[in-house]
Amino acid sequence: MNNSTFQPIHEIGFSELIKKLGAYKGTPRKEILEGIGDDAVIFSSESEYSFSASTEIFMEGVHFDLTYHPLNHLGYKVVTAAVSDIYAMNTKPFQLLVSIAVPNMHSVEMVEKLYEGIDMACKDYEIQITGGDTTASHQLLAISVTAIGKGNKNQVIYRKGSTEGDLICVTGDFGAAMAGLRILMREKNEWREKGDLHFRPDLENYEYVIKRQLFPAARKDVIRLFEENNIIPSSLTDVTQGVVSAVSNLANASSLGADIFLPAIPISLETRKVADEMQEDVDKYAFYGGEDFELMFTLPESKIKELEVLFDDFAVIGKMTDKKNILKIDTGGEETIHIEI
């Protein structure tokens, strides 16, 4: 290798790297209706259905920490992460391929515990485990999952598709998974510092946020609600890297901008309490915190009332504008923030 061209990844960051890798496309195929750039690939079946597929990889030490993540919860979470992308296309998952690479010193029971969680999630999401790869790893546990889903071909929803004036809606609340992570890391540090084998972490008042971090669920219920009531949002994505990233993805995909009203973003009381304790800004948890696995979608204003009658776990947080590449955040106070997206 020519060292003069050596550029470490951290210099450009992963999002730049991902952009560069997008240049490698292989052979374009007519079966592919939507490839890289949305939450999942959409491919044609030549029937009334389209299929969706999404894959994720989880590395010990980066994406999970076995000192506080029970393996069954971890198994559940990796499935949630994969199917959330399938729901984000308004399709429903029906199968999961799982690959694990596991150090030899791990026990059979540990792997079974992980699979108990995967199995439980697959039962909840109504998907069959159809295959995978189980192999050795040198040091760390790695888990890769691919979820495949399907939907009526006329009802697939993309990140693109919204028009100016469409309202931006979100399910659930935000920043809770991030708050949970903060608490778990604090307790882990305390345990390390004390070096006390009998140390019991103080998690009693943080049940909600810890559950959101360790054992999150994807919004199958919302996709079913859309189907049963024939609601077809103009655009849809899942929120896995915070509200700002999701709004940006929807706005950019439709060459629009967005206005967000900050006080409208749902944040739970427990999440607020954690941010206070940590002396951190709770809005940052919601804006940039990952792994909420909620849905964000756009609808014309005229459709909102219809949805409100059916469903109360959603909030309107803003609207799409013609200010391309600009996210305007109204803080509810004197300040207005403009972010280039």
Place this chain on the structure above:
Amino acid sequence: MNNSTFQPIHEIGFSELIKKLGAYKGTPRKEILEGIGDDAVIFSSESEYSFSASTEIFMEGVHFDLTYHPLNHLGYKVVTAAVSDIYAMNTKPFQLLVSIAVPNMHSVEMVEKLYEGIDMACKDYEIQITGGDTTASHQLLAISVTAIGKGNKNQVIYRKGSTEGDLICVTGDFGAAMAGLRILMREKNEWREKGDLHFRPDLENYEYVIKRQLFPAARKDVIRLFEENNIIPSSLTDVTQGVVSAVSNLANASSLGADIFLPAIPISLETRKVADEMQEDVDKYAFYGGEDFELMFTLPESKIKELEVLFDDFAVIGKMTDKKNILKIDTGGEETIHIEI
């Protein structure tokens, strides 16, 4: 965790572990025509096509060694491994999802080199790269690929399906990838022992076997030949863990046994030379060596002549018998080996 139930994986081995994990199936779905247990899952599209999907994970230090594996060749190889399973169902791959977890200290150029190989393979195999996940890893490079293919629903071929008397055929030759690995490891050890930065490995006379190890190709040509000539083997698999494992998989899937004539197994001269140098048994390379990515299939005897006219890169190595679970190996000499499969 209850330590009294702690059983390290190495005590039972990975094949036992995989059997145990087969118990976790999630929710059975009618779309799944064939799940765990074949080379790839087969699922229905509700059109004239069926789809296939297969996933593999590759961990640095276990499945590849960057000290001698050029990253573009590695990229090519992981795609070969994934599509080989798709061809093994007599289906053709059309898309690939790629996940990589890469240590931060790796360079952008390294990742691009890997993708150059992935892209080249996807062009050769006519598949589109449709998505994936690109993320950080703590220490080691991990690569996971999922290939999705399709085929006419009446032409999918499974491991099961052969009948007593069907002849067992193989494409190409065996043990070469294993021989290549032996040479690469020998040269790596020599380089380590000498500690000489200017050491150049002696690979000149081993080009064929090293290529089979580092830069293998899957048998797209054979699947195309089957299609163009309307040849439908009674059963089919790819040979990725040696001839014995592949024969066992075909025989067991049809509740049969198999007779193999050892001298009929194709082994290249270069592979034989390497085994001689290593003072090892070349038959073991063919029987148990991995990553040949050849195909094994069964045909009634009456069909063999037809295939011989069309194609010369295949050999008949034995036949299916009614001796369930027994693999009989005729060594061509006085000895006959019986293996319980």
